[in-house]
Amino acid sequence: MEKYICVKDLENAALDLLPKATRDYYKSGATEEQTLAENSTAFRRLRIRPKCLVNVERTDLQTRALGNYVSMPVGISPSAMQRMAHPDGELANVKAAEAHGTIYILSTIATSSIEEVAQAAPKATKWFQLYIYNDREVTKSLVARAEKAGFKALVLTVDTPLFGIRRADIRNQFTLPPHLKLANFDGHLSTKIQSTKGGSGLNNYVSGLFDKSLTWDAIKWLKSITSMPIIVKGILRPDDAVKAIEAGCSGILVSNHGARQLDGVPATIEVLPEIVEAVKKYNTEVYLDGGVTTGTDVYKALALGARMVFVGRPALWGLSVGGQAGVQKMLDIFRTELEYTLQIAGTPSISDITRDMVCHESVYCKL
Numbered sequence: 001m002e003k004y005i006c007v008k009d010l011e012n013a014a015l016d017l018l019p020k021a022t023r024d025y026y027k028s029g030a031t032e033e034q035t036l037a038e039n040s041t042a043f044r045r046l047r048i049r050p051k052c053l054v055n056v057e058r059t060d061l062q063t064r065a066l067g068n069y070v071s072m073p074v075g076i077s078p079s080a081m082q083r084m085a086h087p088d089g090e091l092a093n094v095k096a097a098e099a100h101g102t103i104y105i106l107s108t109i110a111t112s113s114i115e116e117v118a119q120a121a122p123k124a125t126k127w128f129q130l131y132i133y134n135d136r137e138v139t140k141s142l143v144a145r146a147e148k149a150g151f152k153a154l155v156l157t158v159d160t161p162l163f164g165i166r167r168a169d170i171r172n173q174f175t176l177p178p179h180l181k182l183a184n185f186d187g188h189l190s191t192k193i194q195s196t197k198g199g200s201g202l203n204n205y206v207s208g209l210f211d212k213s214l215t216w217d218a219i220k221w222l223k224s225i226t227s228m229p230i231i232v233k234g235i236l237r238p239d240d241a242v243k244a245i246e247a248g249c250s251g252i253l254v255s256n257h258g259a260r261q262l263d264g265v266p267a268t269i270e271v272l273p274e275i276v277e278a279v280k281k282y283n284t285e286v287y288l289d290g291g292v293t294t295g296t297d298v299y300k301a302l303a304l305g306a307r308m309v310f311v312g313r314p315a316l317w318g319l320s321v322g323g324q325a326g327v328q329k330m331l332d333i334f335r336t337e338l339e340y341t342l343q344i345a346g347t348p349s350i351s352d353i354t355r356d357m358v359c360h361e362s363v364y365c366k367l
């Protein structure tokens, strides 16, 4: 693993290794992929303003998210069907999160079941990402199983009444390989994704299954069936963040689904400050994912008010390259880069990272 120095190295190696349909599925964004590029370039438009002559002998990356201890503020976002990247799939990923003392979010449409994931990494803090199905009994059973298996929060994805248009998946007629299945389901729900109707198998799968009529009332319903705290994932507007809190959610995950839903939406780091501002009187935690690939990206998101960040594709690249060891390497890279950043920026612990540590590049363009 020594040859991988940065997340980009893992990405390049993974892209070389993966079969075309899987590679395209993992890396694609929606339509023209403008937001996909912006998710990372928007970070490059921010500048860190380091403080000098601060004692940084001791750095401390630890923090808490929804009361859960994390050894560093970088967790793993939910991504579907991880056994396409590596035979150990979700199990390797959650074990890497456990080894690093951080949070793993399991996708509803995973290729390992809730129970398998819980058993593989009993000590990891696990959150369960939920898609609400038309069949509320199916949905209820997922929630009950996650709660019983010790998952600590529900992450309700709210940006997906249907899946976005990902052109490569349509061209490739992407489906889950036949030796795999959606392990949280039985019967046709576990294999419907493999039906060959033409176009993207994923988009065919959700049509008729996901509840497109969902409104904020869904939170009330979820709260009536679970005592797990609810985090909403996919928020891009301050007013939606406030609605989520007023509906009873405990956390906001600012996300554009890795730019896979609607092209032309803002980069997540661009909308983070207005969302943090809108919810500050509620004291609700705000998280971010999308385009985070370096320790300085993490730092910038924290300075702009994120409690912690999550990474989607970086975990898939690590998994593809080396299973659990590859994901651990990815987390090692973030840890090292963040440690360096804390020291050189003169803010040795997470709580030292204040809003003034980062500004937009335009501040300097007036010269």
Ligand SMILES: Cc1cc2nc3c(=O)[nH]c(=O)nc-3n(C[C@H](O)[C@H](O)[C@H](O)COP(=O)(O)O)c2cc1C
Residues within 6 Å of the ligand: 025, 026, 027, 039, 077, 078, 079, 080, 107, 108, 109, 129, 157, 233, 255, 256, 257, 258, 259, 260, 289, 290, 291, 292, 310, 311, 312, 313, 314
């Ligand atoms: C291949 C892939 C599959 C994904 N599957 C899911 C999913 O099942 N549920 C979900 O809420 N988000 C899903 N996402 C979105 C991620 O949770 C996350 O928001 C996104 O990957 C973050 O951006 P990043 O990849 O730039 O880190 C997926 C993303 C990718 C790349």
